[in-house]
Amino acid sequence: MNKLIAVFIFIVVFYPLGNTHAFDFFDGRLYLRGNIHETLNIRTHEDFRDIRYSSFRTTLRLESIFKITSRPGLDVRIHALGKYYYDKALDLDSQQRHAVREEAGGRHKYRDFRRPRDMDEWLSELYLDVKWETFQIRAGKQIVSWGETAEDRVADLINPLDTKYMLGYPDWEDFKLGLWMARLFWTPKDIWQDLSFELIVIPFHFLPQRLPPGGAGLFIGQPLIPNAGYQKMFDKQRRDEPPTNLKNFEIGLRIRGYADILEGIDWAVSHFYTRTDSGLIDGDGGFGNYVNMMLGLPMKGDVYKYPFYNSTAFTFSTTWSRIKAGIRGEVAYNSNKDYQFGNFGEIKECDLLTTALTIDKSVMVPYLSRWNKNRSYYFSLTGYQYWLTNHEYNKSTGSYIYWESGKRDSSWTKFSLVVATGFWFDRIIVGGYYTYDLNGNTYVSNYVLFQPGDHWQYLAKYQQVNESGAGRYSDQVVLSIRYEFW
């Protein structure tokens, strides 16, 4: 209750700031901006847990930039980005509280549901940015985006995900966990194809994908593993994550260029040596420990491991004036990646080839556009194709390789479509995000965003997930109010 009062006071203090602009200090050298975001997730169909409100979250995001020096040829700044949330759904929905208590192993897990666990989760970025002539160094905790597609990660594999933010899919930047790293950029002058080079070094910091506590919003349907089994797995995955040392060394190189052919092509090639973000049961020994873990017996060693693999990617973007569209694509080849085979801890090494091609186009829709005073509709269509090499399926045991598709097939085809337009001078934005998975699942999300002025945004979104087994239980309405202060 005290926490609710604290949040309420915080909201009362910040919300009436009205036309507050950036908080500038030290003659503009330090500025602070941010937003407060209130979201409420309402399930349209209650599963056996009878949860109606799976999340009622207040999130505060703050960003600051401090300019240490800025003169010709040298610019040095510090950038910080943090987000902290408090989720009040446990106070609002007793069934949600019950689900977490039962499936996460007790009331002590309420804290995991309500707020970020540690600084890894609430501090997204804190880095020193030095620009010196043709060089640039960014050293510190950072979120990096490689690749061209925002809806699904093909070449964009640097940062792990915090799936507790999976409330308003897909806003990737909220999902990503920052990593302590150094990035070195070199942009030579007058070089062929305007080449630029980016080297990423993550010397010691490793974070696996973060998962919500058992029973929380992502969980739909009957728990497959009773007695807080999922929570044991999640907790063990965290405990088994490699310690922070140089054995976690990850390195990546990206070369970008601009080919002045056709209508000009921006391209990039990259290579990243990294670990998997999700734990794999470590062979026979790991499986044995896994069984003991579930039975409550002592374990000898780890259950999970996080093996390394290589990811090589090529991305491009260009325009095609004839059809008045933008075109972008990427190809990523993940080699020597370990996957779980079956349920008994066996590991198989496979290669994964992923391709994605996107067409972006603004279209005048007959009648609708004219009625809306020639406002176009934005479409972005992406086709994804995945191929897993060395795929295996054991008919007698039913074991197969658990890979990104979640299915037994060795290939996976998916399409996604983003649509958006604006009304009333873009005070109202209407849009949708749709995926069609040829291997089975579809996803539909429609939203209406109202932004009457410079600060406030009001969003209503309906999400429908047609996933086998989940039925309608994943469907939800998301309401959100956001206030930007800067």
Place this chain on the structure above:
Amino acid sequence: MKKYKKYLLLLVTCFAMVMVVFYGFNPGDSMAGDIQYPVVCYEGDELSKVKAWEKQWVGKRIDASNIEGVQEFFPENYYKILKDKEKWGSMWFEIVPYRQMMPTPGDIKYTKQFAGKPKVGSDGNLVDYVSGTPFPNAKTAMELMYNFDNVSFGDNTLIIQDIALIDGIRKYDKRMYAPSHQVFFSNRREIPPVPEVTPNKKEIYRASHSEYFEPAGMRGSRWLSIKWIDRLRDFGGWSYSAGVRRIVRRSTAQRLDAVGGGDATGEDTTIYGWAIPAQDYKLLGRKELLVGRHQNADLLAKGHTEGIILYSGIQRERINTYVIEAIPKDPDHIYSKSIYYMDPETWWLVYSDKYDTQGELWKVFENVQSNIKSIFSDVFVPSVLFALTIDVVRTHGTVFFSPMKIGETGDKYKFGYYTPRALQKYGY
């Protein structure tokens, strides 16, 4: 006597040949002497007539109550807006004396140096152009439009774009703030390297790098726009989104969308900000109009009331504009026709009417000019200080109030700032 005439003729011929050898015959020099530049709007009897008229009107504050006296000096559609106080709100402007707007010394120098060389090709492209005003004594609508297309607002310019999106019905403003650094790679006139950057392998004509500070949803986003020397080539566009931290290549078809929910599309920048060959032009004649030219920026800045689209405090002087009709070649274009009014001394478009695909009036535009002093060379550069777009159908307006800093140097005027990489380098 006949013998002396023969010797005289021989002597004159030799003298002429000597003159040719020693001083050369440069068609350009001869053309430079032939062209009249700078162009002056009024002189002689015409100037006297204007001065006589000014005796009656200069210094007068004009508003909706007395604007009928100068009705003939406004485009008809714009006059109706100024007159309709009920719908569009109150405004006043002042009539000031006509003064010639002088081009910069660099403009004069390179216009004369390259006079006669630029041409409009059979495909409508501008060829053999380097710097200066390509057609100082323009005869056709196309030549006039290329003069406009090659107006320089300073070789290195920071355009402080303070943008108001004004709802004239609900009487409130939304704001955008997006300062833009801009550099000319070709058509440079004052700041070295002049007259153009060499080498310029990518054949860039002009590039701009904008950073959005307001509204909140766009803060941290950056845009890069590149115009090429080949005027038939689509502009290059890239954007950086702070939210997804990614550089996205933009299709130029998106230029027909209004920016940020405003009234001006990307193509409406400076009234017409797209490829000149993309339209067919016809010179309709001349029309004397009252135009903002030597505008005092402070006066105009104080002249806005929230929710009122029209600004008070514009200082207008009488000039004899060119009237040009423009029809887009693209059958799917959002405008069926535009009428432009062009300042004959600066080549800026100063008024415009644009019609929708049904032939109905949709938008009217006004650009107000000012002489902005360059920090680099102390010259005055005629520039657009204030650009107004009015959606007459929806009673909505967008104002780009753009004080400029001309002539700065520094990292943001280095050519590396105008690459897609720079969007991410400077973005957070």
